[in-house]
Every structure is written in structure tokens, then in C-alpha cells.
Amino acid sequence: MPAPERSTRDAYGQALIDLAAADPSVVAVDGDVGSATRAARFAALHPDRVFNVGMAEQDMILTAAGLALGGKNVYVSSYASFLVGRGYEQIRSAVAIPGLPVKIVGSHCGVTVGEDGASHQMLEDLALMRVFPDMTVLVPADYTSALALLKNAVSSRGPVYVRLGRSPVPDVYADGDEGILPGGGRVLREGTEVTVCCCGIMVSEALRAAEVLARQNISAEVIDCYSVSPLPAQSILDSVHRTGCCVTAEEHFARGGLGEGVAALVSGAYPVPVKQVAVFDKFGQSGSPAELQEYYGLTASQIVSAAVQAWTMRRR
Amino acid sequence: MTPDLNGLAEHASAVRRDVVRMIGVARSGHLASSLSIVDLLVWLYWEVLSLRTDEPSWEDRDRFVLGKGHGCPALYAVLANRSFFPREELWSYRRLGAMLQGFPEVRRTPGVDAPGGSLGQGLGLANGLALALRDRASVPSVFCLVGDGELQEGAFWESAMTSAHFSLDSLLLLVDRDGRQMEGATEDIMSLEPVRDKFLAFGWAVEECDGHDFASMEEARARLGSRRGKPGCIVANTVLGKGVSFLENDPSGGRMVLGRDSMDKALRELEKGGD
Numbered sequence: 001m002p003a004p005e006r007s008t009r010d011a012y013g014q015a016l017i018d019l020a021a022a023d024p025s026v027v028a029v030d031g032d033v034g035s036a037t038r039a040a041r042f043a044a045l046h047p048d049r050v051f052n053v054g055m056a057e058q059d060m061i062l063t064a065a066g067l068a069l070g071g072k073n074v075y076v077s078s079y080a081s082f083l084v085g086r087g088y089e090q091i092r093s094a095v096a097i098p099g100l101p102v103k104i105v106g107s108h109c110g111v112t113v114g115e116d117g118a119s120h121q122m123l124e125d126l127a128l129m130r131v132f133p134d135m136t137v138l139v140p141a142d143y144t145s146a147l148a149l150l151k152n153a154v155s156s157r158g159p160v161y162v163r164l165g166r167s168p169v170p171d172v173y174a175d176g177d178e179g180i181l182p183g184g185g186r187v188l189r190e191g192t193e194v195t196v197c198c199c200g201i202m203v204s205e206a207l208r209a210a211e212v213l214a215r216q217n218i219s220a221e222v223i224d225c226y227s228v229s230p231l232p233a234q235s236i237l238d239s240v241h242r243t244g245c246c247v248t249a250e251e252h253f254a255r256g257g258l259g260e261g262v263a264a265l266v267s268g269a270y271p272v273p274v275k276q277v278a279v280f281d282k283f284g285q286s287g288s289p290a291e292l293q294e295y296y297g298l299t300a301s302q303i304v305s306a307a308v309q310a311w312t313m314r315r316r
Numbered sequence: 317m318t319p320d321l322n323g324l325a326e327h328a329s330a331v332r333r334d335v336v337r338m339i340g341v342a343r344s345g346h347l348a349s350s351l352s353i354v355d356l357l358v359w360l361y362w363e364v365l366s367l368r369t370d371e372p373s374w375e376d377r378d379r380f381v382l383g384k385g386h387g388c389p390a391l392y393a394v395l396a397n398r399s400f401f402p403r404e405e406l407w408s409y410r411r412l413g414a415m416l417q418g419f420p421e422v423r424r425t426p427g428v429d430a431p432g433g434s435l436g437q438g439l440g441l442a443n444g445l446a447l448a449l450r451d452r453a454s455v456p457s458v459f460c461l462v463g464d465g466e467l468q469e470g471a472f473w474e475s476a477m478t479s480a481h482f483s484l485d486s487l488l489l490l491v492d493r494d495g496r497q498m499e500g501a502t503e504d505i506m507s508l509e510p511v512r513d514k515f516l517a518f519g520w521a522v523e524e525c526d527g528h529d530f531a532s533m534e535e536a537r538a539r540l541g542s543r544r545g546k547p548g549c550i551v552a553n554t555v556l557g558k559g560v561s562f563l564e565n566d567p568s569g570g571r572m573v574l575g576r577d578s579m580d581k582a583l584r585e586l587e588k589g590g591d
Binding site for chain 1: 375379421422423429430431433434437439440441442443444445446447448449470471474475477478481482
């Protein structure tokens with residue numbers, strides 16, 4: 001398999017460029033990390049439509065909220081650790097409670113940030129964002145889905161959080177795939193014996209895990225839950241109804257992320273065993289992205305092992 | 317233009333009475349902090365802001381952001397007296413399902429341009445509004461009123477830098493300098509002085525006024541002039557609880573909830589002042 005070339009963050013600048021051509025109200029707020037978040041590619045073409053407020057994440061959110069109040073269609077992006085972490089109360093008071101359609105884009109999520117280590121590896125952003133009523137939370141798996149979700153979020157009537165990563169990831173979707181919409185999910189592989197709900201970098205891991213499971217005669221269904229909130233509830237429930245067990249996989253703390261969302265959904269509607277593949281009770285650390293994925297168990301082989309456990313636990 | 321001072325004083329008196337009544341009826345709300353900003357709001361809403369009361373969402377209107385959200389009874393009473401919504405709404409302030417929430421909500425209340433409640437955030441919202449509106453053919457002004465205590469929020473100064481960096485000369489910030497905060501005098505709790513010099517150092521044009529004297533407000537605004545390229549700030553010296561003698565500079569920080577008797581007493585004082 002050729003080495004992946006594109007990261008989800010690479011889609012950000014392109015999405016803004018594509019959107020700006022069609023909608024004069026699209027603007028971006030940057031916190032002096034535009035070359036890292038790829039907002040700089042947009043700024044080079046439309047310098048008058050990007051507001052760099054410097055290293056001031058709280059003010060970034062407020063500026064974005066004010067721009068939205070003034071009728072602009074706003075994207076605001078920085079490293080998720082600081083944008084969502086430091087700007088949390090501004091997001092709550094100035095975006096989520098008033099329900100403003102601000103698109104908050106957190107880049108550099110998860111341990112695959114790599115060498116920068118724990119301070120920069122955001123592992124709790126989904127927990128912080130998915131608790132808000134009416135906040136759409138999106139986690140694309142690859143460049144194509146990131147581009148589609150970032151662009152389709154433009155017409156959202158409420159706030160949106162999009163989680164992006166630093167490192168290149170394998171392509172999952174064919175270029176130009178349409179119909180990757182906020183609030184949705186995609187059954188990428190059909191199966192009958194275990195449901196794998198995944199998002200972000202764990203989608204390609206889940207597809208590889210499904211190949212391994214197939215060789216062990218366990219038929220896995222893989223659902224890309226790129227909309228972590230609201231979840232693609234019907235797809236998940238239809239699937240667990242058939243398979244009777246579930247695995248979740250995400251590059252996030254086990255607490256508060258996709259896994260807990262799926263577990264709450266399933267336990268309330270059609271209880272089946274749910275096993276989580278996630279980061280358990282540890283912050284990140286320095287290392288190469290590949291080493292860290294292995295160290296924290298964010299791999300296809302961990303999904304295989306969780307799937308076998310879930311499958312043996314099911315009541316049939 | 318010389319402001320019609322008598323007319324404004326009558327409006328201010330009516331607004332103060334409504335503020336006392338609505339907080340009295342709700343038995344909840346920040347009375348003294350609301351009374352200190354009544355004159356500033358009356359000046360803005362009757363003399364300064366370009367608005368259409370029958371079209372609250374008119375795109376070219378001037379915008380107003382209330383940073384000190386706990387003063388919203390004054391804003392609500394002003395909006396009601398300017399006919400943005402029926403005055404009857406004032407009596408359900410802070411009730412379950414009410415249009416007038418404990419802190420301003422932009423989608424619930426006609427005439428409210430920005431959310432409030434978390435101190436230190438108003439200026440950042442006003443900056444965003446000014447940036448959004450500055451490419452319009454006729455540039456609306458953005459006014460923001462903040463309390464002095466909230467200048468202690470660090471993020472406020474991030475926003476103060478942004479206003480100056482982006483040369484937001486359509487922005488006018490009013491600082492309600494009553495010198496009091498929750499637990500006492502601002503200078504005892506966390507010194508703010510020299511307030512004027514802080515804004516000057518951040519690249520602002522700064523003037524001072526008496527926040528209970530309409531002519532003084534108008535003069536301060538005139539002295540700021542067009543302030544080409546600079547955001548403007550007026551430090552308005554005010555009295556906490558202004559208009560009700562037993563609330564003025566009340567050492568409890570104005571958190572007193574008025575009983576029936578004190579409410580009547582306050583209203584009698586305000587009736588007299590309005591004559």
C-alpha cells in the first residue's frame with residue numbers, strides 16, 4: 001500500500017477556497033497558526049476574508065461569534081487543545097447557548113500529532129463538544145470526507161465542530177464522493193456478526209480489522225460514524241439488531257467520546273455488548289505517530305481482539 | 317445637535333421605575349448595577365443609535381452589545397419603552413419560558429443584538445460585529461457597554477488589542493465606572509487604575525464623562541470625533557444604584573432584593589425625580 005499523502009487538515013484550506021467562490025459571506029478567523037491549519041492557503045487568495053487575531057483563542061471564538069451575529073458565515077480554526085480547551089467557556093456562552101452557526105475547526109487532534117506530545121495531542125475535544133445541545137460534531141476519516149463535511153457544514157443553522165488531524169491518513173472515500181453529510185454515517189462494509197462503529201483515523205484501521213476478522217470467519221460490519229453528534233442512530237441500531245454486538249474505535253479518551261455515545265444509544269434502545277477501542281486513562285506523549293498508535297492500542301489488531309471479545313459476549 | 321435633556325431625563329426616570337418594578341416582581345436580578353447604566357442606555361437608545369423599532373433586524377442598524385449582562389433589566393426596560401416589544405413582557409422577566417431571560421439572549425428578545433452573561437466577552441463580540449459590518453456601503457456603528465469589574469477578565473484585553481489592531485473606528489466602548497464590584501470597591505479587590513492610560517496604551521482614543529449627565533456624554537462623544545483608525549472608549553463615571561438614595565453606593569454591592577416596602581419607597585423617590 002502506498003504511503004498516505006493527505007491529512008484531514010489539508011482539506012481545510014481547500015474547503016474555504018471552494019466555499020468562498022460560491023458564498024461571499026464566508027470568512028475565517030485564525031489564531032496565527034494558519035500555515036499549520038492550512039487556513040493560509042485561503043488567506044493567500046482572500047486576505048480580506050481571514051482575520052488573524054494572534055495567539056488569543058478566547059478572542060478568536062468571540063470574534064467568530066460576533067462575525068456570525070453580523071451575518072458572516074464563519075470558520076474558526078486552531079489547534080484543538082487550545083481552541084477547544086482555552087476557548088471552551090467562550091464556545092459555551094457565545095456560540096453554543098445562542099446557537100450561532102459558527103464552524104469550529106480543531107486541528108491536531110489525537111496522538112497522531114506525534115512528537116509534540118501530550119500538551120498538543122487533544123484527546124478530549126469530542127467529550128467537550130458533544131455534550132452541547134444542538135452542536136453538530138464531525139470527525140472525518142480522510143481528505144475526501146473532511147472536504148465534504150467542511151463544505152456541507154456551511155449551510156448548518158447551528159454550531160458545528162469539525163475534528164481534524166495532523167498526519168496523513170489513507171484514503172477511504174473516492175474523490176468527489178457526495179452525500180457525506182453532517183448528521184450522517186456510512187456503512188463502508190456490510191457484515192452480520194459484529195458491528196464496528198468508528199471515526200477518524202480508526203476507520204481505515206477498522207476496514208483492515210474487518211479483513212482479518214473475515215479470515216477468522218467473523219463477518220464485521222463497519223460504520224463510519226463521521227457524525228459523532230448527532231449519531232447515525234438508525235444505521236447503528238439496524239446493524240446491532242442484526243449482529244448482536246458492537247465495537248467502537250476512536251482516537252480519543254474512552255471517556256466522553258464516540259464509544260460512550262454509541263453505548264448510551266444502544267443500551268437505551270437495543271442492549272448488546274459494546275467494547276471500546278480508545279485511549280484509556282492516559283495522556284499522550286512524544287513519539288512518532290505510528291509508534292504512538294501502536295503504544296495506545298489504536299490499531300486494527302486491537303479492533304480484531306475487541307471484536308472477538310464482543311462476539312463471545314453476545315447473548316444468542 | 318443639542319440633546320433634548322428634559323426629554324431624556326423623563327425617559328430615564330420611566331426606565332428606572334420599570335427596572336425597580338420588574339426586579340421587584342421577579343424578586344431576583346441586579347438592581348443597583350442596572351440603575352447605574354440607565355442614563356447611558358437612554359442616551360444611546362433615544363439620541364445615538366440608528367434603529368428601526370418596527371424592524372428590529374434592519375441590517376443597517378447600529379448594534380449594541382451589553383457586556384455587563386447582569387444589567388439587562390435596564391436594557392429590557394429601555395427596549396420596551398422604545399416599543400421593541402410590549403411593556404407587559406417586563407413583568408415576566410426571569411420567569412420560566414419568559415422572553416426576558418436572566419441574561420440577554422439574542423434569539424429570544426427583539427432588539428437584543430448579542431448574547432450576554434459571561435463577563436469580559438462583550439468587546440470580543442462587538443469586534444466581530446464591527447468586522448462583519450465594515451464592508452457595508454453605509455457602515456453601522458457598534459456600541460458596547462461593559463462594567464468596570466469585568467476589565468479584570470484577561471480575555472477582555474485580548475479583545476482590546478484586536479479592536480486597535482483592526483482599526484475598528486466604528487466601535488465605541490462605554491465603561492460603566494461605578495468603582496464597585498461583587499465584593500467591594502474595584503480598587504480594593506483588583507486595582508483597575510489607571511483605566512484611561514491602559515486603553516491609551518492599547519491604542520484606543522479615550523475620553524471620560526459623567527455617566528448621569530447627558531450633555532457630558534454628548535461632549536465626550538464629540539471630543540472623540542471621527543477618531544480615524546482608532547476604536548473609541550468613553551469611561552463613564554457612574555454611581556451604583558443611581559436614582560434610589562438608599563441603594564446608591566450600598567455597601568452590599570447592590571445585591572439587596574427589595575421587599576414590598578422598599579420597592580414602594582424607591583418608586584416614590586423616582587416619581588419625585590421624574591416630575
